[in-house]
Amino acid sequence: MGGFIELHTLERTFTNKFGNAIKEDILIFQKDNQKPQTETAQSVALAHLNQGLSKATGDVKADILDAIKKIELVTPSPIFNPKSATIDAQKKDFKKANSE
Incomplete structure (x- = not known):
């Protein structure tokens, strides 16, 4: 598992x-120094x-087919950064x- x-x-x-x-x-x-592998999660x-x-x-079935078509659009969750956890940073x- 990456990371x-x-x-x-x-x-x-x-x-x-x-x-x-x-x-x-x-x-x-235990956390390691490898970057998480998005492809693994997608597969x-x-x-x-x-x-x-x-x-x-x-x-x-239609919903699952739609999800399969859009699998490449799913992006990893952001890594939690306590410094950016303030309300102002979250609003920004x-x-x-x-x-976008």
């Missing part, structure tokens, strides 16, 4: 106050969309994103 190294995977199960069994996967990663998404396409019908980023 992270998987160190450990744990599983746990517990019962909530309603008596439901809750299963959790606990994934422990994983495409595989899941194609899997869903084989079972979908009607409007859902919002205005910039909506003026």
